[in-house]
Structure formats: structure tokens, C-alpha cells
Amino acid sequence: MPGKGPVIVITGTPGTGKSTHAQMLAQESPVPLNHINVGDLVKEKNLYEEYDPDWESYTVDEDKLLDELEPIVAEGGIILDWHTCEIFPERWPDLVIVLRCDHSKLWERLEKRSVESFFPRTLVSHLFPDRNYPLKKIQENNEAEIMQVVLEEARSSYPNEIVIELNSESTEDLESNITRIVQWISNWQQDHST
Numbered sequence: 001m002p003g004k005g006p007v008i009v010i011t012g013t014p015g016t017g018k019s020t021h022a023q024m025l026a027q028e029s030p031v032p033l034n035h036i037n038v039g040d041l042v043k044e045k046n047l048y049e050e051y052d053p054d055w056e057s058y059t060v061d062e063d064k065l066l067d068e069l070e071p072i073v074a075e076g077g078i079i080l081d082w083h084t085c086e087i088f089p090e091r092w093p094d095l096v097i098v099l100r101c102d103h104s105k106l107w108e109r110l111e112k113r114s115v116e117s118f119f120p121r122t123l124v125s126h127l128f129p130d131r132n133y134p135l136k137k138i139q140e141n142n143e144a145e146i147m148q149v150v151l152e153e154a155r156s157s158y159p160n161e162i163v164i165e166l167n168s169e170s171t172e173d174l175e176s177n178i179t180r181i182v183q184w185i186s187n188w189q190q191d192h193s194t
């Protein structure tokens with residue numbers, strides 16, 4: 001979709017490094033990119049139907065979310081950072097990055113979001129609201145990563161040539177991924193300058 005900059009979707013199972021990549025990319029990109037953490041936007045703007053405290057998750061109101069994002073996407077120059085991507089219309093993204101991570105490493109990362117292994121669940125939400133990440137959610141996300149759910153979703157929703165799978169297991173991966181995406185943005189910029 002043409003605009004002042006490309007529309008880049010960064011997706012992947014929770015914990016694969018989407019926000020880390022998006023923040024770094026926003027800093028290093030040769031064109032200004034506005035990082036939109038879609039999960040945060042859903043909470044801030046109440047774009048959900050209900051909240052499930054057991055799973056610590058929101059059922060997103062997809063119509064409301066798309067209405068909110070449409071004018072922002074039309075402007076271009078954005079990174080959409082979310083653990084799913086198939087609801088975004090095919091015409092939106094110029095590039096879809098799917099981050100991947102070895103499942104045992106991913107488990108360790110997600111475990112850091114949870115203190116449930118040390119304290120009873122009923123206490124956790126009161127004492128540690130920021131680390132109230134249910135163990136069953138770690139399991140679910142781990143299985144999803146093994147089954148490459150997000151990758152399949154991206155491949156079935158967008159043309160193959162704009163879907164790129166990148167490993168995100170180390171800082172070396174992070175740096176080389178950012179270098180590669182920055183190069184892609186420079187090419188995009190050249191192709192779109194008149």
C-alpha cells in the first residue's frame with residue numbers, strides 16, 4: 001500500500017522478539033516508522049469484546065480494531081507488532097516478518113513473565129500484576145511455535161514473496177535481522193521515489 005513509508009508487519013508467537021525488533025527497527029530505519037504494539041492498542045482503546053482473567057487474554061473486536069488501524073495504515077510508515085496477522089487485509093502490508101525461536105528458549109523467555117511457578121495463582125494477580133502470565137499460556141504458545149502456527153497463518157494470508165521467516169534466538173540474529181530489514185526499506189525507498 002503506497003504511503004510515506006512501508007507498512008511492515010512483525011509477527012510471531014509471544015516471546016519470539018517482536019517488540020524488541022520493532023523498537024530497534026524504528027530507531028534504525030532510514031524512513032520514519034511508527035511502532036504500533038497492537039496488543040497495547042487493543043487495551044488502551046478498549047477494542048475488545050471481553051477479557052478472560054484465567055487466560056489473561058482479550059477477545060479482540062476485530063471490526064473495531066480494523067477501523068482504528070485503517071487511517072493509520074493509509075498514512076504508511078508503520079510497524080504493526082502483533083502475535084497474529086491474518087486479520088490484516090492482504091492489501092495492507094508491504095512486508096510480513098515472522099520471527100521464530102527454538103521452543104526451549106522460548107519457554108525460558110515466557111517463564112520470566114510468570115511467577116506462577118513460585119506462588120499460588122490466586123496470589124499472583126494481586127502481588128505481581130506485571131508477571132501474571134499463566135503457565136497454561138506458556139504451554140499453549142510453546143506448542144504453537146512448534147507447530148509453526150503463525151508462519152502458516154502468514155503464508156496463507158499474504159503473497160509468499162512478502163513473507164519472510166527470521167530466526168530470533170540471539171543478539172547476533174537480532175542485529176542481522178535489523179540490518180536485513182533496513183536494507184529492504186532502503187530498496188523500498190528507492191523503488192518508491194519519483
Ligand SMILES: Nc1ncnc2c1ncn2[C@@H]1O[C@H](COP(=O)(O)OP(=O)(O)O)[C@@H](O)[C@H]1O
Nearest residue numbers: 014015016017018019020109168169170171174
Ligand atoms: N533475538 C533475541 N536474542 C536474545 N533475546 C531476545 C531476542 N529477541 C527477544 N529477546 C528477549 O526475549 C524476551 C521477549 O522479547 P519481546 O520482544 O518482548 O517478544 P514479543 O514482543 O514477541 O512478545 C525479551 O526479554 C527480549 O529481550
